[in-house]
Amino acid sequence: MSTILHYLMLFFGGFISIYMIAIVIAYTSMLIFAFIELRKQYKLDKNASDEDYIDAFYYKPLSVIIPAYNEEVGIVDSVRSALNLKYPQTELIVVNDGSKDNTQQVVIEQFQMKKIHKVINKQIESKPIIQVYQSEIHHNLYLIEKENGGKADALNAGINFAKYPYFCSIDGDSILDEKSLLRVMKPIILSNEEVIAAGGNIRIANGLDVQMGSVYQRNLPNRPLVLMQIIEYTRAFMMGRIALAKFNLVLIISGAFSVFAKKWVVEVGGYSVKTIGEDMELVVKLHRYLQENKLKKRIEFVPDPVCWTEAPESLGILRKQRRRWHQGLIESLVKHRKMTFNPKYGKIGMISFPYFWLVECFGPLIELGGYIYMVVAYFSGTFYFEFAILLALLFILYGSVLSAFSILMETWSVNIYSGINNFFKLIIISLTEAFWYRPLTLVWRCEAFIQELLGRKSWGDMKRVGLSKKPEQKKEGDKTK
Amino acid sequence: MIKVSIDTLIKSIVVMTFVLLLLSVYMVIKSIQEKAVAKKMKVYMQSTLDLWYRYLNGEIALPKELIPSNDIEIEAIEEIFLSYINNISNLCIKDKIRVFSNQYLREHYLRLLTSKKWSLRMNALYRIIDFEIDSLATECRNLERKTKLSSGEHFLLLVIHSMFDETGFVKEFVSLSSKLSEYEFKKLLIGFSHETLEQLTYQMNDLPITYQYYFIDILGVIRNLDFLPFLEDKLGDEKPEIRIRSLKAIHEIGVATDLDKYKIFLESPKWEERLMLAKLLGAFSLEQVYPYLEQLLQDENWWVRYHAAQTIGNSKDGKSRLETFITTAKDQYAIEMAREVLEGVC
Numbered sequence A: 001m002s003t004i005l006h007y008l009m010l011f012f013g014g015f016i017s018i019y020m021i022a023i024v025i026a027y028t029s030m031l032i033f034a035f036i037e038l039r040k041q042y043k044l045d046k047n048a049s050d051e052d053y054i055d056a057f058y059y060k061p062l063s064v065i066i067p068a069y070n071e072e073v074g075i076v077d078s079v080r081s082a083l084n085l086k087y088p089q090t091e092l093i094v095v096n097d098g099s100k101d102n103t104q105q106v107v108i109e110q111f112q113m114k115k116i117h118k119v120i121n122k123q124i125e126s127k128p129i130i131q132v133y134q135s136e137i138h139h140n141l142y143l144i145e146k147e148n149g150g151k152a153d154a155l156n157a158g159i160n161f162a163k164y165p166y167f168c169s170i171d172g173d174s175i176l177d178e179k180s181l182l183r184v185m186k187p188i189i190l191s192n193e194e195v196i197a198a199g200g201n202i203r204i205a206n207g208l209d210v211q212m213g214s215v216y217q218r219n220l221p222n223r224p225l226v227l228m229q230i231i232e233y234t235r236a237f238m239m240g241r242i243a244l245a246k247f248n249l250v251l252i253i254s255g256a257f258s259v260f261a262k263k264w265v266v267e268v269g270g271y272s273v274k275t276i277g278e279d280m281e282l283v284v285k286l287h288r289y290l291q292e293n294k295l296k297k298r299i300e301f302v303p304d305p306v307c308w309t310e311a312p313e314s315l316g317i318l319r320k321q322r323r324r325w326h327q328g329l330i331e332s333l334v335k336h337r338k339m340t341f342n343p344k345y346g347k348i349g350m351i352s353f354p355y356f357w358l359v360e361c362f363g364p365l366i367e368l369g370g371y372i373y374m375v376v377a378y379f380s381g382t383f384y385f386e387f388a389i390l391l392a393l394l395f396i397l398y399g400s401v402l403s404a405f406s407i408l409m410e411t412w413s414v415n416i417y418s419g420i421n422n423f424f425k426l427i428i429i430s431l432t433e434a435f436w437y438r439p440l441t442l443v444w445r446c447e448a449f450i451q452e453l454l455g456r457k458s459w460g461d462m463k464r465v466g467l468s469k470k471p472e473q474k475k476e477g478d479k480t481k
Numbered sequence B: 001m002i003k004v005s006i007d008t009l010i011k012s013i014v015v016m017t018f019v020l021l022l023l024s025v026y027m028v029i030k031s032i033q034e035k036a037v038a039k040k041m042k043v044y045m046q047s048t049l050d051l052w053y054r055y056l057n058g059e060i061a062l063p064k065e066l067i068p069s070n071d072i073e074i075e076a077i078e079e080i081f082l083s084y085i086n087n088i089s090n091l092c093i094k095d096k097i098r099v100f101s102n103q104y105l106r107e108h109y110l111r112l113l114t115s116k117k118w119s120l121r122m123n124a125l126y127r128i129i130d131f132e133i134d135s136l137a138t139e140c141r142n143l144e145r146k147t148k149l150s151s152g153e154h155f156l157l158l159v160i161h162s163m164f165d166e167t168g169f170v171k172e173f174v175s176l177s178s179k180l181s182e183y184e185f186k187k188l189l190i191g192f193s194h195e196t197l198e199q200l201t202y203q204m205n206d207l208p209i210t211y212q213y214y215f216i217d218i219l220g221v222i223r224n225l226d227f228l229p230f231l232e233d234k235l236g237d238e239k240p241e242i243r244i245r246s247l248k249a250i251h252e253i254g255v256a257t258d259l260d261k262y263k264i265f266l267e268s269p270k271w272e273e274r275l276m277l278a279k280l281l282g283a284f285s286l287e288q289v290y291p292y293l294e295q296l297l298q299d300e301n302w303w304v305r306y307h308a309a310q311t312i313g314n315s316k317d318g319k320s321r322l323e324t325f326i327t328t329a330k331d332q333y334a335i336e337m338a339r340e341v342l343e344g345v346c
Helices: A002-041 A046-053 A075-083 A103-111 A151-161 A180-190 A224-246 A262-267 A278-292 A315-335 A343-361 A363-379 A382-413 A420-430 A437-454 B002-056 B071-087 B091-113 B118-130 B134-144 B151-164 B166-173 B182-189 B194-206 B209-222 B225-234 B240-253 B260-267 B271-283 B286-297 B302-314 B318-328 B332-345
Strands: A062-068 A090-097 A113-116 A129-135 A141-146 A166-170 A195-204 A257-261 A298-309 A461-464 A477-480
Touching: A002 A224, A002 A363, A002 A382, A002 B118, A046 B118, A062 A075, A062 A151, A062 A180, A075 A090, A075 A103, A090 A103, A090 A151, A103 A113, A103 A129, A103 A141, A129 A151, A141 A151, A151 A166, A151 A262, A151 A278, A166 A180, A166 A262, A180 A195, A180 A257, A180 A298, A180 B182, A195 A224, A195 A278, A224 A298, A224 A315, A224 A382, A224 A420, A224 A437, A257 A262, A257 A278, A262 A278, A278 A298, A278 A315, A278 A343, A315 A343, A315 A437, A343 A363, A363 A382, A363 A437, A382 A420, A382 B002, A420 B002, B002 B071, B002 B091, B071 B091, B071 B118, B091 B118, B091 B134, B118 B134, B118 B151, B134 B151, B151 B166, B151 B182, B166 B194, B182 B209, B194 B209, B194 B225, B209 B225, B209 B240, B225 B240, B240 B260, B240 B271, B260 B271, B260 B286, B271 B286, B271 B302, B286 B302, B286 B318, B286 B332, B302 B318, B302 B332, B318 B332
Parallel strands: A062 A090, A062 A166, A090 A141, A195 A298
Antiparallel strands: A113 A129, A129 A141, A166 A257, A195 A257, A461 A477
């Protein structure tokens, strides 16, 4: 019995260590790749190229869709920031997905919305639209009141209503930098429409000074949980998205801020209403469609555009969010499993899918196994003690040191949270990641497997305080997706 | 084996932490330096802003203090010039900037053009375009012939070539081997003189087909009536995309005279042609074209119906026509569309 146990311990120890070493090597390579990419653009005058593209003549008009469900706290700021966008021709469509709070009234009062009659070209299925409103102050701002059907359904209704060939979806609680649309549309325009979707870089806005829909001061909050999420977003960007996008391997562009060519989205039937991670599902559907029809199109990730979003401030809400994200990932991978290792789907089938299965989907299970193994090995006598040390070092290297390097690179290149104080705050917190934050998120992501097996679909709750500092908007609201 | 791995890992973590520490120190120094540069720039701008205003407005001759003596001053001057160029459209000021840049900034940008760093070369090209530094045209032409160019650099060099030598550029343009995107093509051609564009109309068939499409679009954007006969001639082209884009360009010019030339599109099997016709009919009096618009209002395609209704709604007496249509028509989709436009008219 003890011999079997001994070999089992050896096997798992070896397996987890080899997995972790492979992951560390893969992520370090992606980090180096990101460094090379960012170094190329270092000191490039981005404003010069922005001004170059601003002429309406060259630009493709675009519809901004803001789905909202119980977003009374954040919606006004979101709409204002969308109105502030520097872009030649846009229409803004707020889709009130049957909110139970005052979302609709707030928008109607704030922007003087008036009922209009509008015939809608229904290209994708969505729940019925009750009423359409148009702002009397901003004639390009519309509000759609519809029956509740979830975020994906609200987006589909927005796509049906949209009159322009491109649409951008932003969350009702997000704030966009004024140049973000210009920059995210750049690859689409320059590629002669070969790029059919582009996602932007998302950052956390908790604690920042937001006034009238614009971010004024970028001082970091003090809460370690929020700081850790800032590091996590930076890390995902530096150690993954830049490299994956370069080779057209991106499977996730965040739903909080992304632009799509409407034609292709309609072609694949719009957002899927029955999945939890509708943003990933859409990107996978698009990739699948492109490969099956042998179309030479790309999906890009743009490092610059900044969309500010509100991160959960409590463990409970963060847990639900992460569980939901992971469940969405599992669902999409399972749904399109036939693409895995299928040469018909090119690089997406042969590289992206295996990577997402092994690292993103099952990674948490293996890593969590590693943490448990480490504890068990530590207390199981001297023989496994070395395995425990080896794993601990790998976790520190992977979780903490690489995160610190991501922060360093971010400060060197993009420098969103400028200032030396912010830099050190992030570096110090990032070094603690392997000891508390990483294990926590691993547990939550593993819970998603149980949820999925039990067939539970929680959409999560998010208590919003709103990003704006205005006192009248400080009251609590809730969001159910 | 495990011992070796642990040793290697400990060593790598120690090395990486050390590197992290060094880089953090570097970041601190970099931040202090950047702050110092920003401060110096601010001081320079505050002390010279008034002089620049007076010099650029022609009130004074160039004072010695404005001649840059280091890179920080050049950076500040760039910022001042860009704010003038982007916010004021005064030809005299632009010319002063051009003359100054050719004389005092030329060497700086020449240095950047030969830099190993792509980003610095790109910045130089942007500034040569912004400040119209034509004394660097030859150097840019030489660069253009280099094989190892990024697509961004190549395009900016083409812009520079077209800016400083339009005639020479057009001669080479038709046989241009590089592939331009729609944006790039239009950006290059939009500033061309009337004569150059006219010359290109004769050479249009020598252009690759996608460039022909973009060229027709440009004729629509510049809205010059002189090109109307050329565009009307293209309505008989065998390629549907050429016909559709020509209709669009004529619609954008906003003037159409001979209705018979357009009526054939009423029965076109291509809904895009019917759509463009629905828009273009707005150039005629409603009296003259209402029967055609009514037919298009009942088209099988949603977009055709939508634009036919819009055209009627935007015309004089359109409102009453739509009201009558709603009471007499049977096509429910067309009635819905007419109602929507009517509400917008109210």
